[in-house]
Amino acid sequence: MMAIPFAGGAARRLHRRRPVPRNLLAGGLVLGTIVCMALAAPLITAYGPTTQDLNNILAGPSAAHWLGTDELGRDVWSRLVYGARTDLSVAFVAVLSPFVIGTLLGATAGYLGGLIDALIMRAADVVVAFPFYVLVILLVFLLGPGARSIYIAITVVSWVSYARIVRGGTLVARNQEYVLAARVAGFSGPRILLRHIVPNVVTQAIVFAMSDIVLDILAIVTLGYLGLGIQPPAPDWGEMMANGQQFLTSHWQLSTIPGIAVVITGLGLSLLGDGIAELLGTG
Amino acid sequence: MPPSPRPPLLEVDNLSIAVTLPGARRVTAVEDVSFSVDAGEAVGLVGESGSGKSLTLRAILGILPPGASVSAGRVRFEGKDLLAGNEAELRNVRGRGITMIFQEPMTALNPVVRVGEQIVDAARGKRGWSRKVARAEALRLARHMGIPDAEACLSLYPHELSGGLRQRVMIAAALACQPRLLLCDEPTTALDVTIQAEIVALLASLRAELGMSLLYVTHNLALLAQLCRRVEVMYAGRIVERGLIADTFAAPSHPYTRGLVRATPDVDSVVDTLVGIPGSAPPLGARPTGCSFHPRCETATNACRTGDFPLRPLGNGRASACLYAERIGGLAGAGT
Numbered sequence: 311m312m313a314i315p316f317a318g319g320a321a322r323r324l325h326r327r328r329p330v331p332r333n334l335l336a337g338g339l340v341l342g343t344i345v346c347m348a349l350a351a352p353l354i355t356a357y358g359p360t361t362q363d364l365n366n367i368l369a370g371p372s373a374a375h376w377l378g379t380d381e382l383g384r385d386v387w388s389r390l391v392y393g394a395r396t397d398l399s400v401a402f403v404a405v406l407s408p409f410v411i412g413t414l415l416g417a418t419a420g421y422l423g424g425l426i427d428a429l430i431m432r433a434a435d436v437v438v439a440f441p442f443y444v445l446v447i448l449l450v451f452l453l454g455p456g457a458r459s460i461y462i463a464i465t466v467v468s469w470v471s472y473a474r475i476v477r478g479g480t481l482v483a484r485n486q487e488y489v490l491a492a493r494v495a496g497f498s499g500p501r502i503l504l505r506h507i508v509p510n511v512v513t514q515a516i517v518f519a520m521s522d523i524v525l526d527i528l529a530i531v532t533l534g535y536l537g538l539g540i541q542p543p544a545p546d547w548g549e550m551m552a553n554g555q556q557f558l559t560s561h562w563q564l565s566t567i568p569g570i571a572v573v574i575t576g577l578g579l580s581l582l583g584d585g586i587a588e589l590l591g592t593g
Numbered sequence: 594m595p596p597s598p599r600p601p602l603l604e605v606d607n608l609s610i611a612v613t614l615p616g617a618r619r620v621t622a623v624e625d626v627s628f629s630v631d632a633g634e635a636v637g638l639v640g641e642s643g644s645g646k647s648l649t650l651r652a653i654l655g656i657l658p659p660g661a662s663v664s665a666g667r668v669r670f671e672g673k674d675l676l677a678g679n680e681a682e683l684r685n686v687r688g689r690g691i692t693m694i695f696q697e698p699m700t701a702l703n704p705v706v707r708v709g710e711q712i713v714d715a716a717r718g719k720r721g722w723s724r725k726v727a728r729a730e731a732l733r734l735a736r737h738m739g740i741p742d743a744e745a746c747l748s749l750y751p752h753e754l755s756g757g758l759r760q761r762v763m764i765a766a767a768l769a770c771q772p773r774l775l776l777c778d779e780p781t782t783a784l785d786v787t788i789q790a791e792i793v794a795l796l797a798s799l800r801a802e803l804g805m806s807l808l809y810v811t812h813n814l815a816l817l818a819q820l821c822r823r824v825e826v827m828y829a830g831r832i833v834e835r836g837l838i839a840d841t842f843a844a845p846s847h848p849y850t851r852g853l854v855r856a857t858p859d860v861d862s863v864v865d866t867l868v869g870i871p872g873s874a875p876p877l878g879a880r881p882t883g884c885s886f887h888p889r890c891e892t893a894t895n896a897c898r899t900g901d902f903p904l905r906p907l908g909n910g911r912a913s914a915c916l917y918a919e920r921i922g923g924l925a926g927a928g929t
Contacts, residue, residue: 485658487701491763494654495715495770496688505714509705 334585340578348394357385359392359545368561380553380564390571393545398575400457400540401526404464409519411465412472416515417508419473420480421499431477434470442467446529447538455538464526471522472515479511486510513590520583524576531572547572600672601629602806603653603691603774608666610648610657612877620878621664623648623830625903630774635800635807637817637838639853640827641874646810647696649827650776652676653808654693655683670774688718692767693776697783698759702751708762709735709747716769727769734765739795757788764792768799774806781816793819814842814857823910826850829875829885832904836911846913846922848890884914892917 347354356374357363363383371378377386419430437445449463483489484507492502533539534548542549547568554564610623623645630636638646651657653668655675668675670686678686695701702711712731716722722730735743738761751759760780767775777796781789797820800807811817817824818838826834826841826849834847845851852870872889875881881888887897896916904912907922915921 487695487697488703490656491693491695491701491766492703493656494687494691494693494776495718495766496684496686496692497714497718498684501718505706506703510703 331585331588333581334589337578337581337583337585340574341582344394344575344578345398347391348398351388351391351395355385355388355391357388359388360384360543361388368557368564371563377567378561378563380550381557386550386564386567389545389550390547390567393547393550393568394571394575396540396544396546397527397530397534397548400460400530401523404461404526404530405468405519405523407461407465408467408469408522409472409515412469413476413508413512413515415469416473416476417480417503417511420477421484421503421507427477430473434473437467437470442525443529443532447533447536450533450538455533455541457540460530460533460539464529468522468525471518475514475518476508476511479514480507483507483510517583517587517590520586521580524579524583527572527575527579531568599632602632602634602671603630603808604667604669605629605649605653606667606669608649608652608668609664610645610652610661611664612648613660614878618878621830622661622877623652626666626827626830626832627904628825628832628835630806630808632773633804633806634823635797635809635821637821637824638808638810638827639812639814639817639824641812643874643877644827645830646827647778650693650778650808650810653776654687654691655680688715688770689772691774691776692770692772693778694760694763694767694780696779698756698763698780699751699783701763702759704751707748707750708754708759712747712762712766712769715766718770730769731765734769735762737799738762738765739791740765756784757792760784760788760792761795764796764799768803771803772805774808775800777807777809777811779811781813782811789813789816796820812853814853818842826853829880831885831914833886833914834912835904836907836909840909840911844922846907846911846918847886847915848892848921849886851921852889884916892921 361384363379365383366375366379367381367383369375369379369383375385375387377390380386380389415430419427445467446463449466450459453459453462489502489506492506530539531546531548531551534546535552537549537552539548540546550568551565554561554566554568557564606627608623608626609621611619612622613619626645626649628636638649640646648657648661651661652663653670653675657663663676666676670690673682673686675683675686702708706714709728709731712734713724713727716727716730717724731747732743735747740746740758740761746754746758751762754762764780781792784792793816796807799805800820807820809817809820821838824836824838824841825832826847828849834841834845834850836846841850842854845854849870855868856870858867870889875885875888881898883898883900884890884893884902887893890897892915894916902914902916904914905918906912907918913922
């Protein structure tokens, strides 16, 4: 007969040491490789991403140019690696401010309720009434191309998801006894919100941020493709795809290679996001 | 009750609390409750679950759950009306004036903040101390609270502590504000009996030492007798009996109190069966007319089924809402 394990301590310890989810491992590996390559860009590329060699344009893959050259003789491998640098860093920055703003607004709305809640959540409704890309493209178009416009546009559009997630958590948390205990100790509203509620509800927002980055990368690449994103000659995957398109029939690799890079990066981030959600037990 | 020379610390006058039931029906959960707590006094509030004890406590501090609101009455603390004040005024009373410890030590501590920090927060927030002084005070309080290896313990998170330790931490955090009145909402219900006894002894000694007033909600009569001088018995949202604990429990003058006393097992006598009160407390919104206890009462007559049964003074600081209070008191005294 099998021994029955003791319920309390042993079970809890097992619970805490659950194995690392496989998708977390896979996602971490994929994204880790891409991030390492982006960081080590000068070490693993032989040419600058904007260095032109007009005597050697549209070359196929060779020992000198692993992935060939584009229409200005720039090394595709270099542009790809430096493009990862641009796109990833813009995406990571772009996810931060909607995360912070959405979390604060959502927590405030959920905690205070009433008129303020109604105002914030109706504003959120207005934003989601527009399709994501329509609003982002419109805003970047109005603000003028560039990283700053991307940050602003993404913030305006995606704070909504964070606000909704955090508001839900706050509605539950605000009636927890530890929040009541903080209130009866005479603490002020902002203090209770920041110290007692936000740290307890922010986990879900963090998990969502991981999948939101994927969306942001796609948005950045899309904007680059439309010529509204990172401005040339700075390397950007979207801009690479757009430029390569004119040679699609003869040099298909120019558009396809950055496309594959986007897919792999998105996949890595998605796996990572799922893995983190699994690890934190939300989602 | 003889007029006291000073006004009481806390006065609850004709407090009624309405709650919204599913289906948007408003019912009165607490009806016309009046009582007072003097400075340095410990008062017990007993009653079954759902009798409105916790709602009453929460109304005092203005932390009623969503859907519940005060529909009538006044709560005065040191002469100041708490219900008329705005949130900012209420915040001044919370903490240094009145604070509260909760039933569930599992949920009443913030799970993501180290317990030491939670005591330090309370001490700093209300007394404006530097972090260093507050930390020393937290450690002193923790030791005082009988927390073993206090220094190490304070750097842990709530989930790493046992229920008893958590409750001690909660009391330490409440006392860090140095309240003049401490509201206790069944703070030992979730704990083992031995730990309960320790916590109650601790509260009793702290109260004597700090001159703090206590309003203690529980359904455990034996525990109350150790801690409080006076008791208010609540049933179905009303106070049905009040008096000094010793008198009230020795000779209850309301059949509900009598039932409660009988239902408390006595270790010294060998009994085969536990005596309960027949029936169960009426649900909100379906409270009977007349005396709300009459369907469960063995003394009830036709006169109990209709009309109003306010608390009647019986002399010697006692009061009962029962029509036959004198008879019940006499009967119980003779040992029914």
